[in-house]
Amino acid sequence: MNTSAERQFHRDMVAGAQRLKREIGYNPVRFTQMLAEIGAVETAKHLLRGRDASDGFTTLWSARRLDVSVEAFVLLPWYEGLFTDAERGTARRRLEAHKFDVARYLRDCVSTPPPWVPESL
Numbered sequence: 001m002n003t004s005a006e007r008q009f010h011r012d013m014v015a016g017a018q019r020l021k022r023e024i025g026y027n028p029v030r031f032t033q034m035l036a037e038i039g040a041v042e043t044a045k046h047l048l049r050g051r052d053a054s055d056g057f058t059t060l061w062s063a064r065r066l067d068v069s070v071e072a073f074v075l076l077p078w079y080e081g082l083f084t085d086a087e088r089g090t091a092r093r094r095l096e097a098h099k100f101d102v103a104r105y106l107r108d109c110v111s112t113p114p115p116w117v118p119e120s121l
Contacts, residue, residue: 008116009079010040016068024063028056041082044070048087053094066100075102076109078117 013035020026031054034043047054047070053061060069071091074083083091095102 003081004116005079005082006039006041008114009044009073009082010035012073013040013043013070016073020060020065020068024065026056026059026063028059031056044074044083045087048074048083048090053098057094057098061098061100066095066098067105069095071095072100072102072105075106077106078113 014032017028017032017035020028031043034046038046047057053071057066057069057071060066066072071094073079074088074091075095080088092102095105
């Protein structure tokens with residue numbers, strides 16, 4: 001993990017997994033293993049390469065928690081430099097195909113960015 005964005009993305013993915021376990025009783029064991037083995041950015045890229053959404057994505061969709069999905073985090077503007085346009089497009093298409101309001105999610109997130117994000121973003 002080289003950049004502060006990569007480190008923060010990793011922290012966000014770990015925190016998201018812990019949050020899901022606490023809030024909806026979902027323990028993404030394989031996802032957590034992948035985070036430890038290859039890091040969050042590579043885990044996200046791996047999941048986005050899949051033809052279909054992962055089982056974890058489906059679980060989050062069923063629980064109405066796509067806001068905590070890898071796909072949602074990939075679209076945040078402060079992580080834009082970590083992913084290609086194609087990867088971000090895949091994330092957006094998956095979310096929209098599952099009726100997730102991407103525009104509203106991004107509007108809400110951008111209105112209250114994390115403290116580590118520069119104001120110029």
